[in-house]
Amino acid sequence: MNIVDVIRGKSLVEYIPELKLQSDGTYRCACPIHGGHNDTAFVVYPDNRYYCFGCHSSGDIIRYVMGRDGCSFETAIHTLCDDFGLTISDTDEYREHSSIVQRNDEWIGRMRKELPTVVDYLHKRGLTDETIEAYQLGYSDKLKALTIPMFDEWHRPVAFLYRFFEGKPKYKNSKNVKGLFTKGEFLFGLPQAQKNLKETRTLMLAEGAFDCMSAVQQGNCCVAYCGISITKSHVERIKGMLKTVENSKVVLCPDNDGKASKFVRRARDLFKNHAPKTVVKVAVIPDGYKDFNDMLIGGKDIAADCIYLPIDLYVVMEMIAEEEDREVQERNILDYVRTVGNPVVLQDIAELLARTWGKGIDVVKALLNLKDDTTEEKLKDIASATDSFRALESLRDEEYFGVGFPNIDKAAKFKRKNVVILGAASNSGKTENLLEWILYWTVKLRKTVLFFSLEMPKEDIMKILVAKIVQTRRYEVPEYIRQHPDTYGLIKDKLEQCLYIVDKPGLTLDGMEEYVNLMNTRVQGVDIVAVDYFQKMRGRDTIAAEELMAERTKDFAKKLNVLFVVLSQLSKAGQGKEQGGKWHEPEQKDLRGSGAIGDSGDYVFLLWRRALDSTLSPLDKEKYKYDSMIKLVKARERRSEDELFTLVYNPATSRLSEKVTEGM
Numbered sequence: 001m002n003i004v005d006v007i008r009g010k011s012l013v014e015y016i017p018e019l020k021l022q023s024d025g026t027y028r029c030a031c032p033i034h035g036g037h038n039d040t041a042f043v044v045y046p047d048n049r050y051y052c053f054g055c056h057s058s059g060d061i062i063r064y065v066m067g068r069d070g071c072s073f074e075t076a077i078h079t080l081c082d083d084f085g086l087t088i089s090d091t092d093e094y095r096e097h098s099s100i101v102q103r104n105d106e107w108i109g110r111m112r113k114e115l116p117t118v119v120d121y122l123h124k125r126g127l128t129d130e131t132i133e134a135y136q137l138g139y140s141d142k143l144k145a146l147t148i149p150m151f152d153e154w155h156r157p158v159a160f161l162y163r164f165f166e167g168k169p170k171y172k173n174s175k176n177v178k179g180l181f182t183k184g185e186f187l188f189g190l191p192q193a194q195k196n197l198k199e200t201r202t203l204m205l206a207e208g209a210f211d212c213m214s215a216v217q218q219g220n221c222c223v224a225y226c227g228i229s230i231t232k233s234h235v236e237r238i239k240g241m242l243k244t245v246e247n248s249k250v251v252l253c254p255d256n257d258g259k260a261s262k263f264v265r266r267a268r269d270l271f272k273n274h275a276p277k278t279v280v281k282v283a284v285i286p287d288g289y290k291d292f293n294d295m296l297i298g299g300k301d302i303a304a305d306c307i308y309l310p311i312d313l314y315v316v317m318e319m320i321a322e323e324e325d326r327e328v329q330e331r332n333i334l335d336y337v338r339t340v341g342n343p344v345v346l347q348d349i350a351e352l353l354a355r356t357w358g359k360g361i362d363v364v365k366a367l368l369n370l371k372d373d374t375t376e377e378k379l380k381d382i383a384s385a386t387d388s389f390r391a392l393e394s395l396r397d398e399e400y401f402g403v404g405f406p407n408i409d410k411a412a413k414f415k416r417k418n419v420v421i422l423g424a425a426s427n428s429g430k431t432e433n434l435l436e437w438i439l440y441w442t443v444k445l446r447k448t449v450l451f452f453s454l455e456m457p458k459e460d461i462m463k464i465l466v467a468k469i470v471q472t473r474r475y476e477v478p479e480y481i482r483q484h485p486d487t488y489g490l491i492k493d494k495l496e497q498c499l500y501i502v503d504k505p506g507l508t509l510d511g512m513e514e515y516v517n518l519m520n521t522r523v524q525g526v527d528i529v530a531v532d533y534f535q536k537m538r539g540r541d542t543i544a545a546e547e548l549m550a551e552r553t554k555d556f557a558k559k560l561n562v563l564f565v566v567l568s569q570l571s572k573a574g575q576g577k578e579q580g581g582k583w584h585e586p587e588q589k590d591l592r593g594s595g596a597i598g599d600s601g602d603y604v605f606l607l608w609r610r611a612l613d614s615t616l617s618p619l620d621k622e623k624y625k626y627d628s629m630i631k632l633v634k635a636r637e638r639r640s641e642d643e644l645f646t647l648v649y650n651p652a653t654s655r656l657s658e659k660v661t662e663g664m
């Protein structure tokens with residue numbers, strides 16, 4: 001008998017009276033833990049676990065009470081016993097477990113006092129004092145071992161991992177305790193890692209505690225299994241954790257010791273059987289490093305410097321490397337590929353095999369029974385699955401995307417599902433302005449941006465972005481790259497993770513949607529989509545068609561759950577070239593064409609060069625030659641007055657910034 005199991009069996013839905021049944025089968029209410037006002041932020045799933053889209057806390061009924069009351073596991077158990085009228089019998093396992101946990105707690109305190117004995121060793125392995133503190137590492141003089149406490153999901157120290165400095169084996173766990181700690185089911189580092197999951201959407205699964213701590217120290221979400229392999233119970237825990245994070249994946253991180261293949265294949269079977277919808281990738285550690293801890297010591301960025309392969313592609317690559325007999329190899333691989341379900345991965349495998357076997361891609365596709373049209377259809381299936389998942393979780397994230405211009409950020413709060421229209425006169429620097437925002441979104445906010453550049457080719461965009469990052473003149477960029485290959489490599493790495501550019505001219509809205517869906521199945525989800533610019537899109541031949549398309553931009557942003565930023569041209573009248581040469585400040589009606597694009601925007605900005613103002617004196621025109629004016633004419637927040645902001649371009653650094661105070 002264990003009271004903990006009895007309590008975990010109690011229904012959260014019955015325990016929290018505010019919960020209301022939703023059409024998607026979940027129960028929701030405002031979050032009792034952080035106390036927000038969103039009536040659907042707090043969700044209870046059919047497996048009796050909760051998740052809050054506001055404060056991101058999650059867990060079972062015990063975690064819920066710990067969060068709600070800000071109390072310990074023990075107190076939560078007593079509260080729940082009172083609430084359900086339960087008593088803990090004298091023979092309950094819980095009492096024994098409690099005393100073990102209490103004893104472990106005392107040990108941790110004592111072992112941490114001995115920490116100075118091993119602190120140099122830990123620093124040498126790259127761990128910072130913050131990490132040592134977070135994992136409560138210590139030293140046992142009696143055992144002559146580094147002590148690594150193992151905390152369960154309720155933050156209880158249920159066991160220890162020892163790292164001995166003399167004799168073998170080097171690592172040893174404390175013994176299993178029935179109902180409290182089972183080595184083969186335990187995930188090390190869960191409480192410390194969980195905070196990074198929302199951000200990275202990636203759960204790394206490492207072999208050892210040091211790899212796990214190294215990855216978390218660099219801001220990743222990483223846990224470690226403690227046995228020789230992972231088990232069904234691990235897979236089910238992981239599935240549960242990832243359920244609440246959309247577009248999430250698990251990454252297996254085997255050591256670079258030649259033994260990875262067997263482990264990966266076993267893991268692949270487990271995931272296929274027990275969590276078939278979970279996206280599984282394998283991290284390939286760069287040559288010269290044996291594991292994550294080695295990478296940390298060597299100054300590598302674990303997230304950026306590994307290669308991440310879909311697990312099936314990884315297995316096929318291993319099969320190619322392992323079997324020299326071509327006939328056997330072909331047979332094995334064709335057998336294996338029959339069990340691969342993801343058409344995007346199948347496509348990648350087909351391309352790999354075509355290269356390896358020196359056959360045409362069509363021949364390989366025929367061998368694999370892979371037809372183009374079915375791939376296409378299946379791709380659409382994935383897209384719609386993504387859509388429904390997104391719809392289900394669409395209430396998450398009330399986050400705002402700033403643009404890095406302080407006053408504009410105060411006036412406009414861009415969110416997912418918003419459409420932002422930036423109307424501009426020609427030569428007013430609208431692409432410049434957009435790229436400045438994109439830089440902020442990708443480098444500062446680490447958002448994934450898909451940029452459709454229908455006018456400017458990719459390489460020109462990269463040149464501008466690099467110029468902005470290293471703050472040099474645009475034409476100096478090629479020389480800069482030659483002289484600073486390392487810095488350039490770093491910039492490339494960072495941008496490649498967040499920014500995707502499509503520079504095909506004449507795309508339609510549907511074409512763009514396909515790209516977003518494809519991206520969502522391949523890499524992490526797209527947060528922001530930008531188009532430069534509306535008049536270069538195809539499908540707006542008549543006024544009616546243009547109106548329809550403008551209207552559909554709203555659906556696009558909603559359906560794909562992205563912030564959608566559309567650049568648009570101003571008509572001649574908006575550029576001061578009509579009305580007998582008289583100049584007037586651009587207005588919303590100056591948006592070119594039917595103006596429908598302005599109606600569809602949640603935010604509408606107009607942009608022009610300050611020197612365009614014909615009332616300025618020649619001296620002022622010279623003075624303001626690098627200034628642009630940007631006017632917010634429509635905002636969701638329903639401001640009555642237009643707001644005007646001044647931007648200034650610095651050609652020496654290629655940066656466009658907001659003039660916060662007016663220069664005299």
Ligand SMILES: [Zn+2]
Nearest residue numbers: 031034052055
């Ligand atoms: Zn909450």
